[in-house]
Amino acid sequence: MRKFSGFALAREAMRGHKGWGRQWASPEPRSDYDVIIIGAGGHGLATAYYLAKEHGVTNVAVLEKGWLGGGNTGRNTTIIRSNYLYDESAGLYDHAVKLWENLSQDINYNVMYSPRGVMMLAHNVHDVQVFKRHIHANRLNGVDNEWLTPEEAKEYCPPLNISQTARYPVMGAALQRRGGTARHDAVAWGYARAASDRGVHVIQNCEVTGVRRGADGAVTGVETSRGFIGAKKVGVVAAGNTSVIMEMAGVRMPLESFPLQALVSEPVKPCFPCVVMSNTVHAYISQSDKGELVIGAGTDQYTSYSQTGGLHIIQHTLDAICEMFPVFTRMRMLRSWGGIVDVTPDRSPIISRTPVPGLFVNCGWGTGGFKATPGSGHVFAHTIAQNAPHAINAGYTMERFTTGRLIDEAAAAAVAH
């Protein structure tokens, strides 16, 4: 892998950028691997990278049915924050934020991490109470989060309408200054490149169609559109398709899959300095480096694998955006799309071993897993390599849905982007 540096950039500029070469290898699959990761989204690729980097496990393949980053990783609105309510969540998401801070240097790829601040608007007394509770809980966990009055919120984000006669009046806001955004494609490409450089095989256009188990019940490999590939361990990291793949191994998951939509406007000059979320109206907005307003909606009401979604959902979101930011009323929207998010009953992920020996699963990130990508990959790699969870993901088991030891971010927030 050619290292990116100021010197390398200058040298390539002098010779017409002809020397960069391919960023990751596209090898033919081997007959077997120590570890197979199913799904080349950010979480799967990060897992492979940390397996190689931190645990010396390099005989690894990441199998992807489409193209890498073509799932939710390349479809999300890139909000990063760690101000969740429960101790387990603060541990996991803040672990990720700390990795984001140096990720570009670590993988030698600019992921454009931009800690521009995430502001969550309170529109009613319930929101105010919930967010203040979050702020206190976050501070006890060493996670930054602060309360802003409506005037302070407007100062932080000038386009915000704080008129108290608005349909969704702003009664205050919780601000996490370390929150922000990163470039989603770059996260997938950067991890793929860094993992490939350490010997990991990233294999696209290779759909897993079955999970094979031996006489003792343990995993022996996977059937794919390119034939059988053996493996001692298999990690499933397939977001909205996780329950389908786990079913192939005979494991029923506590998951439901829903479409979640996003859309972007025409590009305009920089006018929106931070990320703003409104859980009450299911709308969130930031401005991309290209200048587009990036807007996210809530999930559709019905389960589906369609990767589109109902028009009325994004119409409702745009109604709310125009009410909160009247200056955007005349903006034109360019594109909308959907991804399939996998949702657990308590809206927290599962990062765990499974009842099938050798089979591991990392799923249930729902509407909010992009922010966790580095932390999730880091602790899942540990879980696979050591056959035991990292201290940070010890509580994120499947058993919690039978023992009742939930990490109930569903009750803690209306939505968990």
Ligand SMILES: Cc1cc2nc3c(=O)[nH]c(=O)nc-3n(C[C@H](O)[C@H](O)[C@H](O)COP(=O)(O)OP(=O)(O)OC[C@H]3O[C@@H](n4cnc5c(N)ncnc54)[C@H](O)[C@@H]3O)c2cc1C
């Ligand atoms: C519209 C939208 C907005 C969002 N906004 C945010 C946000 O602002 N902040 C945030 O933190 N999170 C957000 N999320 C959630 C976030 O995108 C996901 O939680 C995260 O990207 C999941 O990453 P992943 O790597 O697990 O999944 P994915 O990127 O979906 O990767 C899974 C991969 O598995 C592959 N796969 C599936 N089945 C098979 C098979 N049989 N064989 C081989 N490969 C297979 C898929 O093709 C896919 O590439 C959003 C999601 C959506 C859809």
